[in-house]
Amino acid sequence: MSKNPDPKPKRTAALALAALLATGAEISPAHAQDATEAEEESEEIVVQATRSGRRVQDEPIRVEVIGREEIEEKLLMTPGNISMLVAETGGVRVQVTAPALGASNIRMQGMNGRYTSLLADGLPLYGSQASFGLLQIPPTDLGQVEVIKGAASALYGPSALGGVINLVSRRPGAEPQAEFLANITSRDGQDLTAYAATPFGGDWSGSLVGGYHRQSSQDLDSDGWIDMPAYDRWTGRSRLFWEDDGGNSLYLTAGAMTEKRTGGTLSGAILPGGQPFVQAQDTDRFDAGLVGKVAVEGIGTIQLRASGMEQRHVHRFGISIERDRHRTLFTEGALSGGSDRTPWVAGIAFQGDAYRSRTFPAFDYSYSVPAVFAQVEHRALDVLTLSGSARFDFHNRYGTHFSPRVSALYNPGKLTMRASIGRGFYAPTPFVAEIDAAGLSRLAPLSGLRAETVETASFDIGYKAGPLEANIALFGSRLHDAVRLRDTGNLSGPAVELFNLRGVTRTAGAEFLLRYRWRGFTATGSYVHIAASEPDPAGAGRRQLPVTPRNTAGMVVMWERHGRGRIGIEAYYTGPQSLEDNPYRSRSRPYVELGMLGEISFGKVSLFINAENLLNVRQTRYDPLVLPARARDGRWTVEAWGPLEGFTLNGGVRLRFGGH
8 A cells, every 4th residue: 555645845836836926916906807807707608508598697497607717727637638627516426437448427416427418519529428538528628518417308308318518619709819738747647738719700710629648557556457547649629610790600610539548457467367458449539510590580590500420449358359330410400589588499300329339239229319399488577487398309219208397597686596397318228337347248138128217306596695606406306217237147148238227216415505706716615415226126125326425525715816827725525435346345435635726827828736636545545446356247347436546746838829
């Protein structure tokens, strides 16, 4: 067991940085004005994910928005992916399902991560199976991130059973601008990103973003198994924008990503079975999409969305090699209109998801889902807005499903109250967390499965007055026919199979948030309690939902001075979790993660340093990650319930040119 690194040098550097930033003084009136303007600007945030185009505070559906300021903070912490950006939102948890393969998912309010839809500007550019995309998406060119918790199938169909995360791109400004970032880590990782945007004239503008990210393999507990996989990844994306004064607009994007990732045993190492075991994955992904709006006098606004994505994999699980291809095709046409008091939108949509395996063609599927949808909002009173959404999806394999959602907003002034209920469904695929980690070789072909369905409800109260902001949210869900993995008991055929769990998986909980802003100082505290249970697959009774902590909490304190730098500290607590198929323990240990960030700016150049997990919390400091024998589903490791990287220090330089 390794000792904790001494965090004192980092604290000393942080204090020196704070003193340097504070040199020369008090907050100037100009800075106070900047802060006021920034606060006013934050109040004018327009939400895209709900289709209504309203300000966030006017939305009957609760939408949590992560703004550009917070994105920039997380960009300095993890320039290579968005996992930390979304994980530090209350009620949202990123669960690593296959570390060696880069597979992870986003759990919303205790619900399984495969139910969360990950969108880019409202388009499924990462496909309907986002578990292999989360750790491959850099945050460089994001303008904001919108989070909707609870069943959102009424808005986005079957892939949004548990909620939606919409990544909204940055819009180019009135002047050309460019940014470059170089980052290195104490775990031998490197990131290099570049972003450029410019107006072209005639209402046209565009942007380009690209990056190279690499990591060397790390065996932190010296057991021969790679705890941090090696990878080399290139990413690139272009965007083109057009918008005139009449409300007409066009957005085009195209992106590509290629990655080679290697984990498993180190060269020369063997597992308890006496053999080496390599886990590796090569990924190539290409996508393109468009969003268009045309205002037609006397009719309304015609909206068009379309996208296509293809992702190819070569997986290696020991001596088994699996080659596959995922494709997603999406189109949507809608008409919106009405008055300021009663806006509405109605349309038709089609999404096709196809999977082809060259190694195991028995798992091939082609899902075609045409749909019709409608949404209407009505401001019944100056302080009361009602919203209703409904969608019919006609799934070619799992039948017709009706997904409604009803929401209400009561806003008498500084107090805001929202209530929402909804229903959604999810079409099963072979890709549950265990199969992401072990491959298809031991899974029986899917047979007799039913679509999973859920009802969700939420109620929240928010208060905002001056620098103080508070929110309390209550939520609950009932999931029917949850798909789980079980042992077939067959010694000569497939070892495991997917089945629908009889009974209801119940989730209930509460979120608390308190935030205080004063000039450049922001302090945010949060707490989430989740009680989630499911019928015990082994027999009668119920059990706590595995890998779902009942209690989590966080505290972030940040001080920033525009044009000079920032310094902050954060702490996150994760309570015990029930564990499944883990021979070392049935419940995880609680743990606390501490982090510190400092940035100092000299005109166009910024230097930054960030320390993650100062207490060096690491799952392998308590128990082995490797199982004593290979599991029936093919996995060689237990499920990740805590950090695997331990203490990590990263730092670098950021250059910015042009813009404001």
